[in-house]
Amino acid sequence: MQAEKKHSVRKNSKVQKTVLKEEVIYITKTEVPAGKPLFADKLKKVNKMLENAILLK
């Protein structure tokens, strides 16, 4: 009986809960172009720093 009460929801009640469905980005649904750098801006920044840089062997 108590369990039934727990699950009953009164219309227009302030205690009604709204469950927001979080968006889940699944790997299989996302197309990532192969062969093209994803972090192109970062790569450009790094390559710029590497120009004429003195690197350790």
Next chain:
Amino acid sequence: MKHSVYPYRKNVDTRYVFISKGKRDIEKIVEFTPTSVEGLYNLGFGDLLPDGSVDDSVNSNNGDIIKVLATVVHILKEFTQLHPNVKIVFTGSTPERLILYRRILKTYYIEFSTEFNITGFILENSHYKEAIFEPQSETEYLAFFIRRII
């Protein structure tokens, strides 16, 4: 860095993906891209967006930063085990991220330095120069390099 890590999978040889399960689920991607210097790969890390693009400057605030970074370190270790001769460079997309990376390197320096040679990129007399990373130093590092030694 003995924290738990998220399961991840290799998408292509240089790309790894995993899902951050904090307040919400966010797909993360780690990519190693060859730079203009032979054998030097840039590490890119960010959120994968629904259109297939990435965002490496967003602060997801998903409540699982330690686990996410531990996963990235794990991936970095795996990649360098598979490609022991490569050198990795990484920098922050924002000043805050750069500070965060430096803090991680400083905190785990003793552990990391047994496995990796760690250096940093500094600007000296208007020239970029690679220098030994000194965790206690006040030197401003613009990027970091790591190379597997064992």
